[in-house]
Amino acid sequence: MTAALEAHALEFRYPDGRMALDGVELVVDRGHRVALLGPNGAGKTTLALHLNGILRGSGSVVIGGLELNDENLAEIRRRVGLVFQDANDQLFMPTVAEDVAFGPANLGIDGDLLDRRVEEALGRVDAMALAPRPPHHLSGGEKRSAAIATALAMEPQVLVLDEPTSGLDPQGRRELAETLRTLDVTMLVITHDLPFALALCEKSVIMDDGRVVAEGPTKEVLDNENLLRRHRLEMPFGFRAGSSPG
Amino acid sequence: MGAGHAHALYVHEHSLVHHLPPQVKVASAIAFVIIVATTPREDVWAFVAYGAAIGSVALFSRIELRFVLVRMLGILPFIAFASLLPFVASGEQVDVFGVAMSRSGLWAAWNVVAKASLGAATSIVLAATTEVPDILAGLNKLKVPALFTSIAGFMVRYLELMVEEIGRMRVAMASRGYDPRWIWQARPIAASTGALFIRSYERGERVYDAMLARGYTGEMPDLRRRDPSRRDWVVGSLLPASALIVALLARVIT
Amino acid sequence: MHAPDGFLNAGTAVATGAISVGTVSLALRQLRQTINEKQVPLAGIAAAFVFAAQMFNFPVAAGTTGHLLGGALAAILLGPHMGAIAVTVVVVVQAIVFADGGLTALGYNVLNMAIVPAYGGYGAFRLFRRLLPATGSGVMAATGLAGLVSVAMSAMAFSIEWLFGATAPVSFAQVFTGMVGVHFLIGVGEAVISAMAIGAVLASRPDIVAGAADLDIARIGGERRIPLRTFIIGALAVALFLGAVVSQFAIDGPDGLESVAGETGLAKVAQDHALDTSIFSDYATAGLDNESLSLAIAGIAGVMIVLAVGWGILAAVRDRGGDRAAT
Numbered sequence A: 001m002t003a004a005l006e007a008h009a010l011e012f013r014y015p016d017g018r019m020a021l022d023g024v025e026l027v028v029d030r031g032h033r034v035a036l037l038g039p040n041g042a043g044k045t046t047l048a049l050h051l052n053g054i055l056r057g058s059g060s061v062v063i064g065g066l067e068l069n070d071e072n073l074a075e076i077r078r079r080v081g082l083v084f085q086d087a088n089d090q091l092f093m094p095t096v097a098e099d100v101a102f103g104p105a106n107l108g109i110d111g112d113l114l115d116r117r118v119e120e121a122l123g124r125v126d127a128m129a130l131a132p133r134p135p136h137h138l139s140g141g142e143k144r145s146a147a148i149a150t151a152l153a154m155e156p157q158v159l160v161l162d163e164p165t166s167g168l169d170p171q172g173r174r175e176l177a178e179t180l181r182t183l184d185v186t187m188l189v190i191t192h193d194l195p196f197a198l199a200l201c202e203k204s205v206i207m208d209d210g211r212v213v214a215e216g217p218t219k220e221v222l223d224n225e226n227l228l229r230r231h232r233l234e235m236p237f238g239f240r241a242g243s244s245p246g
Numbered sequence B: 001m002g003a004g005h006a007h008a009l010y011v012h013e014h015s016l017v018h019h020l021p022p023q024v025k026v027a028s029a030i031a032f033v034i035i036v037a038t039t040p041r042e043d044v045w046a047f048v049a050y051g052a053a054i055g056s057v058a059l060f061s062r063i064e065l066r067f068v069l070v071r072m073l074g075i076l077p078f079i080a081f082a083s084l085l086p087f088v089a090s091g092e093q094v095d096v097f098g099v100a101m102s103r104s105g106l107w108a109a110w111n112v113v114a115k116a117s118l119g120a121a122t123s124i125v126l127a128a129t130t131e132v133p134d135i136l137a138g139l140n141k142l143k144v145p146a147l148f149t150s151i152a153g154f155m156v157r158y159l160e161l162m163v164e165e166i167g168r169m170r171v172a173m174a175s176r177g178y179d180p181r182w183i184w185q186a187r188p189i190a191a192s193t194g195a196l197f198i199r200s201y202e203r204g205e206r207v208y209d210a211m212l213a214r215g216y217t218g219e220m221p222d223l224r225r226r227d228p229s230r231r232d233w234v235v236g237s238l239l240p241a242s243a244l245i246v247a248l249l250a251r252v253i254t
Numbered sequence C: 001m002h003a004p005d006g007f008l009n010a011g012t013a014v015a016t017g018a019i020s021v022g023t024v025s026l027a028l029r030q031l032r033q034t035i036n037e038k039q040v041p042l043a044g045i046a047a048a049f050v051f052a053a054q055m056f057n058f059p060v061a062a063g064t065t066g067h068l069l070g071g072a073l074a075a076i077l078l079g080p081h082m083g084a085i086a087v088t089v090v091v092v093v094q095a096i097v098f099a100d101g102g103l104t105a106l107g108y109n110v111l112n113m114a115i116v117p118a119y120g121g122y123g124a125f126r127l128f129r130r131l132l133p134a135t136g137s138g139v140m141a142a143t144g145l146a147g148l149v150s151v152a153m154s155a156m157a158f159s160i161e162w163l164f165g166a167t168a169p170v171s172f173a174q175v176f177t178g179m180v181g182v183h184f185l186i187g188v189g190e191a192v193i194s195a196m197a198i199g200a201v202l203a204s205r206p207d208i209v210a211g212a213a214d215l216d217i218a219r220i221g222g223e224r225r226i227p228l229r230t231f232i233i234g235a236l237a238v239a240l241f242l243g244a245v246v247s248q249f250a251i252d253g254p255d256g257l258e259s260v261a262g263e264t265g266l267a268k269v270a271q272d273h274a275l276d277t278s279i280f281s282d283y284a285t286a287g288l289d290n291e292s293l294s295l296a297i298a299g300i301a302g303v304m305i306v307l308a309v310g311w312g313i314l315a316a317v318r319d320r321g322g323d324r325a326a327t
């Protein structure tokens, strides 16, 4: 069985010379949810932008057996749904419904089929009521749901979420974890929120300084205090991986 | 030259005017303003009739006249300019309340004030009944190139964010005693302008990335299809048609 | 500088409208061949920036204020075609949505605030770049000078249009000295803001500045920047020098409001006779004791603008490859 997502020997330098990815190796199996952890500036967002060809470095990205190149860029973007770190970057149309329709419309879907896609996507994150509202008037949590719906409407094989819990209150975080758990799709979840990772993802990967430095079952990774400390990560006070709701 | 908060422009209502397809409204507004601008200034009563016409469109759209008038304060600089004309201009002088004024200067002032007010009122009513993305879609339907309207779309989206940002920066400056009077005090403005520019650009770049991630290929998908019916066009032509009749009548009578 | 409806006569509105539509279509045609889609949001941001910056009226001198035109800045950042279009978008949206500047005044407003500053400013920028060192500071200084020149050209273009389309008996010479004089001062603000903005972009994202595409990105970061004080003093000196030159031309024109208001109708009659069949507006040439001097000034200004705009367009068409954005 081919993996849902593979990255090999990925290297990338920003125009100002900063080496953001320095030989990333990553494999995510189909149907799995994997957490991508690491300190600020580790290169997580940069990696996410490589997974559907928005940034192109050297090395290879393979999605569902298809290696990304100039010709199949559109197909790769259809397969990989990206939810950006800041929902304000993701939502730009006048209403949520139009924003959700934007992706599928770019794929050439229109008419009733398009309407159905929009309803379905909003339904999956339980946000049907947001459809007619302008995105900039939504609360942080509502924006996040809408942003996820915009990615789901593309019916991607892999969903990449960049810090989905930032700015959410504790209850919002729990609801988001519940919502994501109901989605039947391969997921790579970038997060600083270790309990959230533990609650949602069976596997975790730690990145630092442009490289993958550790991976394993989330519980084991989060129980290794030395490893966490080395990469500026820590569980909230009094929280232990073994004792959290899993 | 102030542009208010983007949301203060649109008045949410459900009137016939609000529901007209945007391209009809834009075309109608442009035709009306052209007729106004080409009317000779001596036809004073025609301008009164135009004012009544655009006023009734506003009433019909359930926009308060006060809203229109308040927003028209934006043309005050031109009124100030125009009010100088009778004093500055040369030619035959007439006596107004004991002050000598130029006759043609008075006419010129009236010309600018009348046409500028009617033009401004028209734009205000258009913007109050049509949301900005719809206006852009309307322009697109009127054969304005897509490149042009997509730049405008990006611009409008970022305007609001930037206005807020500038407001914050202004408050921050004022609260630290900065009140620029002279050009050499402009350093904080210039410096923060640069920062604002970069911040907005990088933001735009990220939004654009988000669009690419969802398959954007340079042309906005057309999600607002609403082709105008013949009836829409008839309704839309009422304003310019009545203005045209007024203009012709005025020519015949005077 | 946003002129309202009815500010100039209908003929001038139509003529400037034709020039504006023609130039913008040319720019769109050029862009369609070379466009990198990443330029569209960049142009949108630049337009939003110009729009927002125009809400700041900066004080110039006793009671007058000016605002950024932004045409030169946009042209240097985005390339002249995209720059002209971005500022055209600003002017059009201001007119339609914000009632700022009339719809039927769009012909001359677009010409004066977008096309002349963008292409003229870009032409000036290219000239100054040749004279200045090929460094980040050189680009900044050229931007500032181009900004200053673009504002002066815009004011001149406005005055020349007044010569053809005046709707009030204010003479060309009066409009010219008033507009160009005040705008040299406004130009200093434009110069400083444009140069600072380009400087800020160069400092953190040199890869996106079209006008600096020839520079080595890695080197710009290490350079020392020009101190603001030096910059403002330099800009003021240039403005004063140019202002002095212009006022030498215009010194014979009527000065002050009273002298014009005091003119008798006699000069007007004489002039009507002299310029019987002229295409110039009676108003703009009325009340002048020396209309030929005025026309000479208008002619010189007109030639300067056409040369600068033409040079800008030529340069733009020639180095189309320079129109690019981040990759």
Ligand SMILES: Nc1ncnc2c1ncn2[C@@H]1O[C@H](COP(=O)(O)OP(=O)(O)OP(=O)(O)O)[C@@H](O)[C@H]1O
Pocket (backbone or CB within 6 Å): A014, A015, A016, A018, A019, A020, A038, A039, A040, A041, A042, A043, A044, A045, A046, A047
């Ligand atoms: N547009 C850019 N230009 C230049 N350098 C950049 C750019 N974006 C990110 N970087 C740099 O690349 C490195 C990786 O950044 P990235 O955004 O991928 O980190 P991250 O792991 O997502 O961090 P965070 O947890 O803070 O979101 C950082 O050192 C950052 O400074």
Ligand SMILES: [Mg+2]
Pocket (backbone or CB within 6 Å): A044, A045, A046, A085, A162
């Ligand atoms: Mg990040």
